[in-house]
Amino acid sequence: MKFLKAFSLFLVFCGSLFAQDKSPKYQIDFETFSLENGLKVILHQDTSDPVVAVALTAHVGSAREKEGKTGFAHLFEHLLFLESENLGKGGLDKLSARVGGSGANGSTSRDRTNYFQTVPDDALEKMIWAEAEKLGFFINTVTEPVLAKEKQVVKNEKRQRVDNRPYGHTMYVVDRNLYPEGHPYHWQVIGSLEDLQNATLQDVKDFYNHWYVPNNVILTISGNFEKEEAKEWVHKYFDEIERGPQIEEQEKQMVELDQTKKLYHEDNFAKLPELTLAWPSVYSYHEDSYALEILANYLADGKNAPLYKKLVEEKNLSGDVKMEDYTSELAGELLLQVRAYEGKDLDSVQQAIKETFSDFEKKGIPAKDLQRIKAGLETSFYQSISSVLGKGFQLAQYQIFANDPNYINKEVEKMLAVSADDVMRVYNKYIKGKNFVATSFVPKGQPELALENSEKAKVVEEKIVEGAEEEFDTSKQASYEKTPSSFDRSVEPPYHGKPELSIPEVWEANMPSGMKILGITNNEVPLVQFSLDIKGGQLLEEPSNAGVAHMLASLMTRGTQTKTPAELEEAIELLGASIYVRSGKEKMSIFGTTLAKNFPETMKLVKEILLEPRWDEKEFELLKQQTLSELQEEKGDPNAIAQNQFDKLIYGKDNILSYNELGTEETVEDMKLQDLKNYYEENLSPLNSSFLVAGAIEKDKVSDALKAISASWPPKSVDFPKVPDFQPPKESKVYFYDVPGAKQSVFMFGAPAVSATSKDFYPAEVMNYRLGGGSFASRLTQQLREGKGYTYGIRSRFEDRNYIGPFVISSGVRTNITYEAASLIKEILEKYPSTFTPEDLEVTKSYMIKSNARKFETLGAKLNMLSEISDYGYDYDYIKKQEAKVEDLSVMDIQELAKKYVNPERMYYLIVGDAKTQLERLKELGFGEPILLNPENENSQ
Incomplete structure (x- = not known):
């Protein structure tokens, strides 16, 4: 993220983190005004990057719906992107691609729906023009076929997010029992499949005409623009849109439970039992919300948390605990969630929670913990508003829910004012002795693991029925009389100016040990992001010790020679810093964020983590159990199954790269602490390391630290194994992994393709933009989602590796069209080379070049640039060279690249889904008998 610019932020970070009783001095400047039709406009200028974010926020979410007609607000989030009178069908997505935008997107909550994107600053008038279409020139374009298709897209989203994943129905059960019938939060934001299917075109139009009116909407513009010019455009495009009916404010509706409710559900996908406890809480910006957030953080977050110590370390019941105060406009809920180890009785989990609460009642929150939590929450708050889009979001949020956008300058002060007494007070008020909802989600066939005296929860499970979905033809044009306007709105506004792309200056240094340093100095804010990358990772493992790199990385932050795990975590947090270690396919990284003034102290902790490991046997055994639990959990997740099986197909089951990075149950169970020590001693060397840093720090300060x-x-010296030149299969085959009762089929189609160090890699990425890399600008999305309603999302990509990485297409499609979707993908791939046009190339070039204006907005983006330079040997000005490559590409070049790297006749077609209903028809793809990959079928392959 890009952090805020003002020098006063330096006072906030450097002062309030260590003197919590002082009010922060930081202010975000903004201007508000309203049009005569009631539209509220918020402007915030930020000239640090040549970008501007535009967001339209409507004060309507699922809380404005009626039971039996749920999901409308979220359905509109989808519909409003499809067409308008003056942009035409798919016009906003086409516009976004041409101008180099981040891609038009949206989100829906219980209480608001927003529409947003970030674009190069020369395209601001175009975006204001396009957003005005949503309010004044949209609803006539919605037809029966359009509605029918988008219903299918939304239903696919629900299957993907809820119905086809472990624990997906948890919040459905919680909310239906926490909030009484008739309460606006009784149902889920996404609605029910039945309600969505029953929605009529008139229902949709009535909903739009009531809620999508200027007097219920906020327009936020944040970034590099001229205020007077922006105001002129806002008036031009929005003034003549008519005001709607008066919108009445909803009263707060906090709830109380007259009894504790215990419910259980046998989850088709879950492999581990999970307990969720939910207490009624407060609405957003309630005075108690700040203390509740700190309470939840203290009780559950990190190794110092009482719940972690009790359930994870002492009782050995779980590998992780989560707690959150989830607030909304009208009410809130305090959620505590524990995913227990395999076979653990959830009554024992609840007993451990009770014991923890009892201890807390006696001791309260220690002063040092209160201090470190405030430090972390404050840093998180500023990170949330660190990009121009983030600030735009927050300003609109405060306007709607606090009726005061200036709340953005007050919230940190309220958080810092929370005392230890406040934390105990809210515990007593909202948790101690209070009724709650408890849900036990247990694996199928294991109801005995649920809390005692739990009732069976009512969960609606969709039945898989072939041919159950209605047919539609979205190619038909809507017939309507255009909405009159004082000027011709079909004329697209011009660009204004040209964004100045400034590639960050990279400096380098070399340490005597052989470690290389690459850095970018950026003084916008007093923050530094860093990553110490050590080549190796999974590549240096053997199949017999698969997972050892991941285990080592996880153990490195669990204490040092002079600090226990809890002491190390506390030392990091008191600096307002974060430090993590992770291992991937090709490297291990120690990375994090810190205040610039604390960079030397943070590096002392990095030194301890790297060079003074604790080698704690108890922590190692705990880590083994947590890893085994993760592996068990993945067995029920169709997406994890797909990734693990795809790697085996791409790399061959004997290659270490085909293994789950966590390892296998056998290798983890057999692993000894000495195995981690051996890997550490043999493979971690400064000769193969690069320290990457971006932020408010100079080269000499980094070198000194x-x-x-x-x-x-x-x-x-470290010997790196030679990685084979992975090749596509000689002929395509269909591979199927059976998940009985799956509500979606998860696709991963692809083959080994090209290395990130190859001269073809970036041109191949350019080629893929119109195929599947460009979201709504891609053919895969346009045909499978927008044309057929088969999926919520589909994409294709080339994975960047130093060795030959795969080209992969991934999606989740509704179960009962598995064959049809697979067949359509195959057809798109077959036709892509011959049907790629000069217009396709023009759109691709425009996006690839113009989107570079957004490429370095944040410190994270700058660090990513350094990572690509370090990992793949790119030149410091590789962005400019990539632009030149794009300009030189011809239609014939794209066609040849597609033929070379995207051959549907030499691919692995992997499908994870319900074999009983879908396997047989897949023979019709023409690739022979599908091969079942489930463990019981391995010997027959």
Whole structure:
């Protein structure tokens, strides 16, 4: 994210993090005004990057619906992107691609729906023009076929997010029992499949005409623009849109439970039992919300948390605990969630929670913990408003729910004012002795793991029925009389100016140990992001010790020679910093964020983590159990199954790269602490390491802070295995993994393609933009989602690796059209080379070049640039060279690249779904008998 610019933020970070009783001085400047039709406009200028974010926020979410007609607000989030009178069908997506935008997107909550994107600053008038279409020139374009198709898209989204994943129905059960019938939060934002199917065109139009009116909407513009010019455009495009009916405010509707409710559900996908406890809480910006957030953080977050210590370390019941105060406009809920280990009785989990609460009642929250939590929450708050889009979101949120956009300058002060007494007070008020809802989600056939005296929850499960969905033809044009306007709105506004792309200047240094440093100095805010990358990762494992790199990375932050795990975590958080270690296919990284002034102290902790490991046997055994639990959990997740099986197909089951990065149950169970020590001693060397840094720090300061690491880290040579040149299969085959009762089929289609170091890699990415890399600008999305309603989302990509990585198409489609969707993808791939046109190339070039204006907005983006330079040997100005490559590409070049790297006759077609209903028809793809991959079928392959 890009952090805020003002020097006063330096006072906030450097002062209030360590003197919590002082009010922050930081202010975000903004201007508000309203049009005569009631539209509220908020402007915030930020000239640091050549980009501008435009967001339209409607004060309507699922809470404005009626039971039996749920899901309308979310349905509109989809419909409003499809067409308008003056942009035409798919016009906004086409416009976004041409101008280099981030892609038009939206989100729906219980209480609001927003529409947003970030674009190069020369396209601001175009975006204001396009957003005005949503309010004044949209509803006539919605036809019966359009509605029928979008119902299918939304229903696919529900299957993907809820019906086809472990624990997906949890919040449905919680909310139906926490909020009484008739309460606006009794149903889910996404609605029910039945309600969506029953929605009529008139229902939709009535909903739109009531809620999508200027006097119920906020327009936010944030970024690099001229205020007077922006105001002129807002008036031009929005003034003549008529005001709607008066919108009445909803009264707050906090709830109380007259009894505790216990419910259980046997989950088709869950492999582990999960307990969720929910207490009625407060609405957003309630005075108690700040203390409740700190309470939840203290009780459950991190190794110092009482619930972690009790359930994870002492009782050995779970590997993780989560707690959150989830607030909305009218009410809220305090949620505590524990995913227990396999076979654990959830009554024992609840008993451990009770014991933890009892201890807390005696001790309260220690002063040091209150201090570190405030430090972390404050940093998180500023990160949430660190991009121009983030600030735009928050300003609109405060306007709607606090009736005061200036709340953005008050919230940190309220959080910092929370005392230990406040934390205990809200615990007593909302948790101690209070009724709650408890849900036990247990694996199928294991109801005995649920809380005692739980009732069976009512969960609506969709039946898989072939041919159950209605047919529609979205190609038919809507017939309507255009809405009159004082000027011709079909004329697209011009660009204004030209964004100045400034590629960050990269500096480098070399330490005596052989460690290389790459950096970008950026003084917008007093923050630094860093990553110490050590080549190796999974590549240096053997199949017999698969997962050892992941285990080592996880253990490295669990204490050092002089600090216990809890002491290390506390030392990091008191600096207002974060440090993580992760291992991937090709490297291990120690990465994080810190205040610039605390960079030297943070590097001392990095040195301890890297060079003074604790090798704690107890933590190692705990980590093994947590990893085994993760592996068990993945067995029920269709998406995890698909990824694990796809890697085996791409790399061959004997290659280490085909293994789950967590390892296998056998290798993890057999692993000894000495295995981690051996990997550490043999493979972590400064000769193969790069320290990447971006932020408010100069080269010499970085080098000084890293001297101790370099001096204490002896260089050693590491032998890297030769990675085979992976090849596509000689002929395509269909592979199927059976998940009985799956509500979706998860697709991963692809083959080994090209290395990120190849001269073809970036041109191949360019080629893929119109195929499946460009979201709504891609053919896969346009045909499978927009044309057929088969899926919520589909994409294709080339995975960047130093070795030959795969081209992969991934999606989740509704179960009963599995064959049809697979067949259509195959057809699109077959036709893509011959049907790629000069117009396709023009759109692709425009996006690839113009989107570079957004490429370096955040510190994270700058660090990613350094990572690509370090990992793949790119030149410091590789962005400019990529632009030149794009300009030189011809239609014939794209066609040849497609033929070379995207061949539907030499691919693995992997499907994870319900074999009973879908397997047989897949023979019709023409690739022979589908091969079942479930473990019981392995010997027959």
